[in-house]
Amino acid sequence: MYSVIGKLQSRTLRVVWMLEELGLAYELVAAAPRSPDVVAVNPTGKVPVLVVDNTPITDSTAILAYLADHHGALTFPAGTIERARQDSLTQFLLDEFDAALWMAARHSFILPEELRESAIKKSLKWEFERSQRTLVSRMGEGPYLMGESMTVPDIILTHCGMWAQIARFPIVEPKLAQYLERMCNRPALKRAMAAEGSDGD
Template identity: 55%
Template sequence: MYTLIGLTKTRTFRVKWALEELGLPYTQLQAAPRSEEAIEYNPSGKVPALIADGATLTDSTAIITFLADKHNGLTLKAGSLGRARQDGFTHMILDEFDSVLWTAARHSFILPEEKRVPEVKESLKWEFARSETTLVAQMGDGPFLMGDEFTIADIILAHCLDWAIGAKFGISQSRLKDYLSNVHTRPAYKTARAD
């Protein structure tokens, strides 16, 4: 049994979705970022955190990688060329999608008002759209990033695409719109989103 700490509307969703995909039992403590409950598990106050075998793990990508490796699902074999390609997608999405969306969020409502630069968001939207084009050029013919196999890279990408829609970045590539519609039909996605 795992304990997941964080609100589903944050990156905690990635971990919740992975737990659902893997069919693992868990409980969720709905702790807001920087709340006393969140700080109890992670001194930075960031969520998600996951309690696993008495240890507290942090960072959504580190957590879902741990879960995938431990439970032999959502990932290709470590040391394989497929895993290297999967990791390449994961890091590209974190660098080119997640970081851009996070910067936009920081300049929208996270930073103190006097530190925000709202004008930066237009260049971030341009950068995001350019990264969409680059990603689509690297995708194969299958329904997922790794062809027919759904992996943690797909969880991160789909979360970022959902985030982009919510942040009014939109999705410029029809291939990614179709991809996201397909991913939204997964039962584990629906269950993780339910609350």
């Protein structure tokens, strides 16, 4: 059984969602960032942390890649052109979507108040909208980002879409809005979102 450390109101949801998609047993330790439970396994205090055979794996993207490769699901095989395209999409989402939302969060409630720059959000929203147009041009014809197969970047993008709604970053591309609506209705995601109220398996 895997152990996942972190609150679902964070990138921890990405990991729990993948575990639900894969039908794997896990324990969720709903610990806040920088809490003693987190610092004990990750000195940076950041979540999520996946504990595998008493070894912590940090960073949500690294965890998703490990789970996908280890279980041979939600990914294309390493060394294939499809995997290269998948990794390219993953990096694009981290650079253009996740980074903008994280910067906005830092200047909203994470940084000390005297260091916050509220004006930065205007430029971040502009970049976020421009990135949507680029993403839509890269989306496949199937129900998922890469076509007929759900992969790691689908989890990252959907989580960013949910995060954007909370942060009031508009989704301006209809194709992306329709995609997010479909993905948010996945049963595994709904189970993941309810995981803090259950034992996780």
